[in-house]
Amino acid sequence: MSVYEAAGGAPAMLALATDFHARCLADPVLEHPFSHTGNPEHVRRLADYWGEVFGGPPVYSATHGGHSAMLGLHANMGAEDDLGDRFVACFVAALDGAGLPAEPRLRAALTGYIRWATDEVMAYSPADARVPARLATPRWDFAGLRA
Template structure:
């Protein structure tokens, strides 16, 4: 079973993305970058991306350019050092807030993914960073990263 299936698929991930986004807007550090997200489809795209990472259909890659495109949106932003920790904390709180899973192994895998993903995004944060084209969307399951 994929993490996508374990959490309830697209509807559950959309609820997670909405809760997570609201939590980020309420955070004094994360609010600034999240308040500048002018795309009205941001929450849906976030849910689509996570769905693909967790074993669901390749909606994000098909419609929005995949992993390199996602990293490119976040690259060269000069993010504050504690942004990553705050991001992961908001994600973990959102997982619990929407009651995404009662399985501790699934929750641990989700939070481990977000820690890994946040660390990857932060490597592209320094001003002038460039993202290589064609990076595959990572796949994450109970055992961690599979490329």
């Protein structure tokens, strides 16, 4: 069973993205970048991205440009030092808020991913960072990063 399936599939990813986005908007540091996404489909795209990463269908890559496109949206922002920690905290709280199963192995996989992903995104935060083209969307399972 994939992390995507164990979490509850597409409905769970959408609930997670919705709760997470609301938490970020309520955070004094995360509010600014999250209130300026410029895309009314941000929550749906986030759900599609996480779904794909966790073993669901490749909706994000097929319709939104894949991993390089996602990193490009977040690159060169000059993010504050504690933005990553706040991002992770909002995600972890959203797991409960969205009603995802509290099964420890699932929670460890989800939390491990968001920590890894946050570090990757933050690495592209400097103004001179360059995102390589055509990076494969990562796949995350119960053992961690697969590809």
